[in-house]
Amino acid sequence: MADEFDLIVVGSGPGGYVAAIRGAQLGLKTVVIERDHIGGRCLNKACIPAKAVLRVADVLTEVREAGDYGIEVSEPKVDHAKVAERRDSVISTLTGGVDGLMKKNGIEVIEGAAVLTGNGGLKVGDRELTAKRIVLATGSVRKPLPGLDFGEGIVGTEEAWALDAPPARLAVVGAGASGAEIASAYARLGSTVTLIEAMDRVLPSEDADVSKAAGRGFKKQGIDVLTGNPVSGVESAGGLTTLTVGDKKVEADLVVIAAGRGPDVEGLGLDVAGIKLDDRGLIDVDGAQRTSVEGIWAIGDLVRGPALAHKASDEGIVAVEDSAGMATHPIALTDIPRATFCTPNVSSFGLTEAQAKEAGYDVVVGKVQYGAVGAGTVYGDRTGIVKIVGDRKYGELLGGHICGAKAPELIQELVNAKALEGGYPEIARIVHGHPTLSEALMEAARAADGWLIHG
Numbered sequence: 001m002a003d004e005f006d007l008i009v010v011g012s013g014p015g016g017y018v019a020a021i022r023g024a025q026l027g028l029k030t031v032v033i034e035r036d037h038i039g040g041r042c043l044n045k046a047c048i049p050a051k052a053v054l055r056v057a058d059v060l061t062e063v064r065e066a067g068d069y070g071i072e073v074s075e076p077k078v079d080h081a082k083v084a085e086r087r088d089s090v091i092s093t094l095t096g097g098v099d100g101l102m103k104k105n106g107i108e109v110i111e112g113a114a115v116l117t118g119n120g121g122l123k124v125g126d127r128e129l130t131a132k133r134i135v136l137a138t139g140s141v142r143k144p145l146p147g148l149d150f151g152e153g154i155v156g157t158e159e160a161w162a163l164d165a166p167p168a169r170l171a172v173v174g175a176g177a178s179g180a181e182i183a184s185a186y187a188r189l190g191s192t193v194t195l196i197e198a199m200d201r202v203l204p205s206e207d208a209d210v211s212k213a214a215g216r217g218f219k220k221q222g223i224d225v226l227t228g229n230p231v232s233g234v235e236s237a238g239g240l241t242t243l244t245v246g247d248k249k250v251e252a253d254l255v256v257i258a259a260g261r262g263p264d265v266e267g268l269g270l271d272v273a274g275i276k277l278d279d280r281g282l283i284d285v286d287g288a289q290r291t292s293v294e295g296i297w298a299i300g301d302l303v304r305g306p307a308l309a310h311k312a313s314d315e316g317i318v319a320v321e322d323s324a325g326m327a328t329h330p331i332a333l334t335d336i337p338r339a340t341f342c343t344p345n346v347s348s349f350g351l352t353e354a355q356a357k358e359a360g361y362d363v364v365v366g367k368v369q370y371g372a373v374g375a376g377t378v379y380g381d382r383t384g385i386v387k388i389v390g391d392r393k394y395g396e397l398l399g400g401h402i403c404g405a406k407a408p409e410l411i412q413e414l415v416n417a418k419a420l421e422g423g424y425p426e427i428a429r430i431v432h433g434h435p436t437l438s439e440a441l442m443e444a445a446r447a448a449d450g451w452l453i454h455g
């Protein structure tokens with residue numbers, strides 16, 4: 001006999017656990033199935049361990065730069081065992097919190113791998129479950145590159161953040177968000193780092209000005225940045241991996257492949273259930289996250305759009321509300337805030353200047369450095385940049401791009417303004433507190449509107 005639920009959620013990452021809580025709030029008898037650890041990859045292996053280690057690198061940088069503020073300190077020593085201990089304790093605090101939320105909301109959690117059985121139900125081991133609503137939230141897995149596979153001395157990003165100590169020589173292949181974060185953390189924590197990017201610039205999906213500023217910051221941290229060539233050869237001997245990149249040889253004790261992920265659907269039984277994939281191999285969904293099979297929704301890294309935790313959570317809410325018969329709106333995927341927590345911090349939303357031009361807008365750009373406002377100098381980051389991309393016709397905000405301290409926090413102002421139908425002329429006239437870095441956003445909006453005050 002199958003156990004009956006109102007809602008079954010497969011996967012307990014930021015997509016799955018949020019979906020489950022929303023279901024319970026709506027009065028649905030809900031179960032979450034998790035094959036590994038509660039909290040999913042985000043909390044256990046990806047976002048959270050990454051940010052915990054980056055935080056250590058940031059503290060170290062501040063201590064090293066303390067002399068600029070009149071504080072004399074001797075060269076700090078890093079206790080890598082303690083760094084790993086703190087990282088693990090951050091993870092367990094947050095996963096414990098999710099566990100508590102499951103209990104508080106009366107959500108059953110089943111440990112095991114779910115397999116769809118094709119009749120509106122699924123199996124976990126010998127246990128059969130059915131529900132009118134199934135939300136798939138199984139996330140994504142690492143992918144190798146052509147000619148460069150995982151193996152001894154060659155790992156993925158999750159393994160990179162699980163290290164107990166930085167390797168002496170580290171090569172990071174792929175300078176997107178994950179690769180940039182790994183390079184920036186470990187370079188400051190003591191590794192000699194080479195960051196390899198096949199495209200012609202680091203963070204290639206960011207606005208070109210931001211890539212340039214971030215690239216300068218990486219070089220300042222001592223990272224050897226190689227752009228414009230893919231890895232064309234790999235040899236391993238005696239614990240050392242040698243990569244060929246253009247006419248260069250890069251020797252590394254550890255290589256991290258940080259170049260793409262694919263949906264985690266192996267063994268999930270999508271074919272048995274009859275769920276269709278899109279042309280990129282992701283689960284095909286509509287604006288309410290419905291799959292091709294009635295009664296099954298899919299969210300997060302399994303479906304189109306940026307692979308980000310907050311996107312997964314929002315999609316979970318949309319899916320469950322839709323399943324409960326509520327009216328929902330498709331998420332504006334382009335306007336989801338994106339953040340890279342390397343140093344310098346990078347964040348963005350919407351279109352880059354090049355994309356806006358290509359889309360045929362009457363593009364206007366407002367650009368300022370953090371140094372244009374008092375806070376940039378007070379807090380020691382004058383070279384940070386804010387760039388607003390707008391459409392002149394109606395003053396619409398098309399995109400925002402920030403490279404500098406607190407960028408991931410700052411971008412939200414632009415995202416909110418756009419969501420509330422504000423344009424750059426409105427941001428230019430909203431009173432901002434002083435001295436704050438957010439004043440740089442106001443000045444960039446004024447620059448776009450043609451009346452920059454400080455600059």
Ligand SMILES: Cc1cc2nc3c(=O)[nH]c(=O)nc-3n(C[C@H](O)[C@H](O)[C@H](O)COP(=O)(O)OP(=O)(O)OC[C@H]3O[C@@H](n4cnc5c(N)ncnc54)[C@H](O)[C@@H]3O)c2cc1C
Nearest residue numbers: 011013015035040041042046047114139300301307308309
């Ligand atoms: C190194 C790294 C750093 C990142 N940093 C950030 C960041 O700072 N900010 C950000 O927004 N995003 C970040 N991301 C992306 C983010 O981790 C993902 O977008 C997010 O985890 C997706 O959430 P999800 O709920 O779809 O799946 P996941 O978090 O991947 O969780 C899916 C869960 O489903 C489980 N599962 C899989 N198959 C089954 C099955 N058959 N039965 C039962 N359970 C199953 C898995 O064990 C897993 O626990 C990062 C990613 C990586 C790799």
